[in-house]
Amino acid sequence: MLWLVQLRVAQTIDDTEAEGPGRRFALWVQGCSLRCPGCCNPEMFAADRQGTLQDPAELAARILAAPGLEGLSVLGGEPTEQAEGVAQVCRLVRAAGLSVMVYSGYTLAELQARRDPHVDALLTHTDLLVDGRYDQTRPERARRWLGSSNQVMHFLSNRYRPDDPRFQAPNTVELRMVNGQLTINGWPQAADAFRRR
Numbered sequence: 001m002l003w004l005v006q007l008r009v010a011q012t013i014d015d016t017e018a019e020g021p022g023r024r025f026a027l028w029v030q031g032c033s034l035r036c037p038g039c040c041n042p043e044m045f046a047a048d049r050q051g052t053l054q055d056p057a058e059l060a061a062r063i064l065a066a067p068g069l070e071g072l073s074v075l076g077g078e079p080t081e082q083a084e085g086v087a088q089v090c091r092l093v094r095a096a097g098l099s100v101m102v103y104s105g106y107t108l109a110e111l112q113a114r115r116d117p118h119v120d121a122l123l124t125h126t127d128l129l130v131d132g133r134y135d136q137t138r139p140e141r142a143r144r145w146l147g148s149s150n151q152v153m154h155f156l157s158n159r160y161r162p163d164d165p166r167f168q169a170p171n172t173v174e175l176r177m178v179n180g181q182l183t184i185n186g187w188p189q190a191a192d193a194f195r196r197r
């Protein structure tokens with residue numbers, strides 16, 4: 001089944017352990033109007049011309065075909081600026097048993113105040129939400145998977161608990177060669193330091 005809505009995707013990694021608990025498919029969506037100073041993905045600001053258009057059902061099928069995954073992490077770019085398509089992907093993979101983690105530059109209160117049915121649907125299909133702008137003056141040094149200390153991890157379902165030992169482990173970065181190019185993902189400060197070398 002093809003959805004009418006298309007999702008503009010910046011990048012994907014089929015299997016990473018640096019973007020949330022367990023082995024996860026990481027999906028970076030294209031487009032973010034927040035433009036936080038120091039954002040580690042400025043190439044994902046533009047909402048058009050960059051990235052590739054993908055069908056949410058086909059993308060979900062690709063995620064579900066990857067073996068051994070615990071979940072999907074959606075990063076950006078800003079997932080709620082393509083809320084309808086992202087919500088479709090999250091609904092489908094979660095219905096098949098994967099967990100869903102979403103990074104948004106908006107706070108949970110801001111998202112709820114929008115009263116946008118697609119944003120509400122996205123939150124309904126999210127287990128873990130990391131919220132808030134990236135503040136480069138307040139780098140997060142202790143909590144795993146967060147970029148700056150103003151950001152909050154919200155447990156929106158019973159799928160995860162804050163006392164899960166994996167949430168206390170040190171942050172990680174991953175380096176891989178893709179089509180002859182070095183890609184870096186994971187903890188923003190460390191990934192940024194690698195990029196500047």
Ligand code: SF4
Pocket residue numbers: 032033034035036039040041076077078104105106132133134
């Ligand atoms: S919200 Fe995220 S993707 Fe958007 S500018 Fe801020 S850090 Fe970058």
